[in-house]
Amino acid sequence: MVSSSEPVAKEVNKRHLNVVFIGHVDAGKSSIAGQILYLSGQVDERTIQKCQKDAKANGRESWFMAYIMDVNEEERAKGITVEVAQADFETETTRFTILDAPGHKSYVPNMISGTSQADIGVLVISARKGEFESGFQGGGQTCEHIQLAKTLGISKLLVVVNKMDDKTVNWSKKRYDEIESEMVPFLKFSGYNVKKDIQFLPISGLRGTNMKTRMDKKVCPWWDGQCLFEALDVIDVPPRDLNGPFRMPIFDKYKDMGAVVMGEVESGSVHEGDNLLVMPNKVKVKVVAIFFNEEKVKDKVNSAGLGENLRIRIIGIEEEDIRPGFVLCSIEKPIPxxxxxxxxxxxxxxxxxxxxxxxxxxxxxxxxxxxxxxxxxxxxxxxxxxxxxxxxxxxxxxxxxxxxxxxxxxxxxxxxxxxxxxxxxxxxxxxxxxxxxxxxxxxxxxxxxx
Structure with a gap:
């Protein structure tokens, strides 16, 4: 890819993966995502202090890391994620886009929207006494999220057993093994090859333990595996067709000097100046700008390819004539x-x-x-x-x-x-x-x- 600014040109040489965080409500998905942004340097101490202040004002002091991702007042007031929050971070080899999906059953359609944009999944399980059981055995969302993830093309799952530092768990190997032994049969039933597709690891999302650096043996003497960042960095996903016709399902849109559409590139590539089709209404449009994330100069690129989450400004169609579910595609080989x-x-x-x-x-x-x-x-x-x-x-x-x-x-x-x-x-x-x-x-x- 050729960038319009030097910082982006350096970044795009790395592989890019979209990772969705899924699981039952209150498992700690937003806190883990917020902790990742903090540990990777995307969030400074001033932001953390503000989140702590806001969380305390809402009577949710231990939720301050979740406030990094859950930014609207409805989510903070309810204490649950509603919309799919998106953010970016990178490791030595990979640029990641985080998709923090809601866990409440009322917002499964939003979870589906987020998961459909992802390459890999992080399934978050709470180890706290009673919380794993209510999410997995008591009609919670753990099972439905696993099945939906498989259906939506998530071929690899990292299963993180969170809240291992909770006083009801205290980094207990017995509790960790109990959760893994109950999860494995259902993962197999849902179509996953547990040996090839699944990796379990224990963490504390609130404290950041076993996330960026490996576990201290003094904290958890029985764990000698990878930390979360390492596991994400080496996870392998099936290759896609680099030479296929351009396909970008549109999951959102808005008006800003033309129509701006948002989505993940599922096939082919797109370049500034390209003529494309918006389907199913068969309207010819022209690409006038491409952005990796928000519409900022540092995020603007001349072209983008497979797996990228993009905002594309197009002309030739009104914003009100576009709906989520429409597809931006090549003129030569339009989508059926x-x-x-x-x-x-x-x-x-x-x-x-x-x-x-x-x-x-x-x-x-x-x-x-x-x-x-x-x-x-x-x-x-x-x-x-x-x-x-x-x-x-x-x-x-x-x-x-x-x-x-x-x-x-x-x-x-x-x-x-x-x-x-x-x-x-x-x-x-x-x-x-x-x-x-x-x-x-x-x-x-x-x-x-x-």
Whole structure:
């Protein structure tokens, strides 16, 4: 990439990864993210002192690190993250964009939006007595977040067992092992290869222990593994197609000397001056400025590629004519636009233990799209368990399916949406269905010519 300023030109030689922090409410995600920014020098002592003062005024003195990420008054008053907060830091080899996702069940759509922009995930588990159990066993969000992360393309997870310094834990190896032993079977059930895809490590997000530097043996004599920064620095993610057609799902937009769209580059690259399409409304636009983060001179670049979270100023379209879920893409090979598609779907849970049949309505989440949808048809098809592909072209209609079933189906959405077949483009072909604040199914698009 060629930068318009010297500081950015130095930074972009490093690899870039988007890391989303997920997990049950109160697990400590925002505090960990704030601590990372402090330890990496992105936040100074003056900011920390102000956060401490503000937290004390709200009667939440121990939450001051979370205030670095949770900046709006609603979040501070409630003590929970609502929107996906974003920040940047870097290590010796990698530039990271932090995405701090909400953990409360009421804000799962926002969690999905943040996770869809990420390359890797940090699943935060609270070791405090009762908190792990309420998040994992008591209908909390730990399980749903794991399944959604897998569906949304998070192939690698760091599972950080937080609050190990709490008086109910006191760096107990027994408690750490108990949590790991309960988590492993569910991670396997959700599709993760625990040996290759998962890494556990203990930390204290509030104190910063085992985060930037390795654990002091005097604090925790039984741990001899990596610290969080080390684990993030060496984590490996599957390569993407550098030469693919440009694709950037839009998750937000605003007006500022033209329309500014925000999103992560999922394929190809973009250059200042490029002519592109906004889909599904097929409007030709021109790129007039590209920013890595906020619209500041130091963040302005001439081009950007895979995995970058960008703000792109475009002309040729009004801001009010753009919606989250639209896709900025190449003119030569635009993204397909459909209102029906065929999918393979796994049923995770149903509202009030009902059955799922044709005519079922739900909310569809696919990349940054959120649309109402209806299951138009259900049918079975023999699937090769080794390849995951159909081995028998014959389809047999079924009346209903239940929890645990894998089924083929035809889905219709209210408005035209931009999607890809999973076999062609995994990031834009995964989806989840939700109803009544509950994830009921996950799936992949198998055919866009329904």
């Amino acid at each position: 636009v459909v209102n029906e598609f065929v999918a393979q779907m796994k049923i995770l849970g149903l509202v009030d233990n009902t059955l799922l049949a044709a005519g079922y309505n739900a909310n569809l989440h696919i990349h940054s799209v959120l649309e109402n949808c209806e299951i138009m048809e259900l049918f079975t098809q023999k699937i090769d368990p080794k390849t995951g592909k159909p081995v028998d072209p014959m389809k047999k209609k079924v009346v209903f399916v239940k929890i645990g079933d894998v089924v083929m189906c035809r889905i219709k959405v209210t408005n035209m949406i931009c999607i890809e077949k999973f076999s062609d483009f995994q990031q834009l072909g995964r989806f989840s269905l939700r109803s009544n604040d509950k994830t009921i199914a996950i799936g992949k698009v198998t055919d866009i010519h329904a």
